[in-house]
Amino acid sequence: MEAQHWSGATDCCAPTTDDFQSAPQGVVSSPPSLENLSCTSPNAGQVRQPEPISYVTLQEQRCVLSWFQGWSGIQRERFLQDLLGKAVPGKVCTLLDSLSSLQVKDHLPNIFECQLRLWTQWFESWGEEERNHFLHILEERDPQFVSHFYSCVAGTAGRD
Template sequence: MWDAQITRLLVSEGVIDLSYYHAQLRLRDSGRAIKRCSTQQLCILSWREGWSPDQLVTFNQTLVEEYIYSGDQSDLMDGLENLDLSGNGHEMFPCQLRLFRAWFKSWTAEDKQTFLRTLTSMDQDFAQFLQLRNVVV
């Protein structure tokens, strides 16, 4: 039976080099994070289609706040604990905002930039909104 003790012995003797496998695991985990982030961004873009003009303004303000004043990662758990998926569509917007905030905080700086660029290319009003607030993407 192959166990951790035998693996450690073979690694220490130079028989097995685990660096390749560790690199593959990091690459695989990175791929999962990229896929998860892309899925989250697609969800948000989909939600935007159903939002009223007032809700879009609220979202835009929230996005700028999150982008400029990145919060503590512990806020992620607070946001997830307060999710309430019950109610009609009008009540769904606050839930979507909380979920957006939690997701946004977990994205890398590059993910955030990509999302902002996507929004500015899709929505000229949003691009002007950012420009008026001196947010450069």
């Protein structure tokens, strides 16, 4: 795998005018939804109107994106594995990757580990439309990362 260099750290606590835009009311063109990528999708193929993204969720997503921009390549790879496990839950290949990252530690978690814990809590509270919105704005910020994510999802097809 070719090494990638990530740059462009931002400060989550330094708001810009972009931080105060209203939540989008609909998505004109969006990437494939997490539901459609999942093997357990009960409603795949059904078309429905997207629900508005809540202000709180939008702020959570912006915070994760800010963290993402400051993460190293190794941290982004760890985030990719976590995102992959959320997109295709129950796949053995993603479970094994998750298990390999578990370690017994005698120290307090670092900031990155705390960020991943918050990310997981927030992600679990988001609805499908909010999750898809996150992928869409992540793709706007780093299309190469999201493209790699979709390739990894496709690589789980047929694997148990």
